[in-house]
């Protein structure tokens with residue numbers, strides 16, 4: 001068993017077990033430092049932190065964010081960020097709100113370009129309609145930033161214009177900067193899932209500010225680990241490891257801590273976090 005596991009899921013996303021159960025089981029398996037990395041939520045971290053009091057585990061704040069890279073879904077792991085950081089939590093609640101959340105993202109992006117309209121006003125304009133770009137356009141007209149709805153689409157909201165947000169998912173750059181601004185670091189999860197050209201995809205993410213790659217993953221064999229180590233060194237990326245534990249019992253699944261992640265590699269990962277002075281909850285429980 002490895003003594004660290006930095007990719008775990010709980011009932012707060014698509015895992016089977018509660019954060020408390022995951023922490024207690026990690027400790028029972030001989031793991032001493034973990035990150036709980038639920039999909040697009042930090043909701044389990046308070047409970048996980050409380051559970052470290054009785055288990056003596058060291059907990060790092062974590063999350064797994066879905067992003068879109070060249071039309072393919074990629075997963076990025078954030079570690080060691082401040083879970084109360086506003087822009088990060090604002091994005092996560094926007095995700096939960098669906099179309100309304102997407103509109104709020106448009107409003108936020110437009111504000112970055114100096115166009116200050118209010119999300120509440122856009123909702124008023126939409127009334128009972130399902131909120132979308134036409135309502136944002138009318139708010140822009142009302143505020144005098146554009147001359148007409150057509151003008152709003154031409155300049156800001158049409159396909160490919162800066163305020164055009166169709167994706168529910170973040171771009172990798174957005175995700176990386178959200179986590180960086182919250183004081184954390186970003187690793188790409190299970191790089192092999194990026195497909196045949198995963199090496200190229202990781203290289204692209206590296207140019208976008210990625211900090212590391214998940215190199216020691218549940219069922220990876222020695223050869224895969226070696227090729228990931230080589231790629232990470234070539235790209236100047238740090239290395240993390242995790243079981244991606246969901247508790248589902250699928251064929252390739254491993255128990256918490258049952259991963260090809262040696263003590264040296266764990267130490268390197270933890271030193272990397274310390275060097276980067278990650279903000280986040282670096283909690284040492286009662287010994």
Ligand SMILES: [Zn+2]
Nearest residue numbers: 064075189190
């Ligand atoms: Zn994933």
Ligand SMILES: [Zn+2]
Nearest residue numbers: 007009064244
């Ligand atoms: Zn995962």
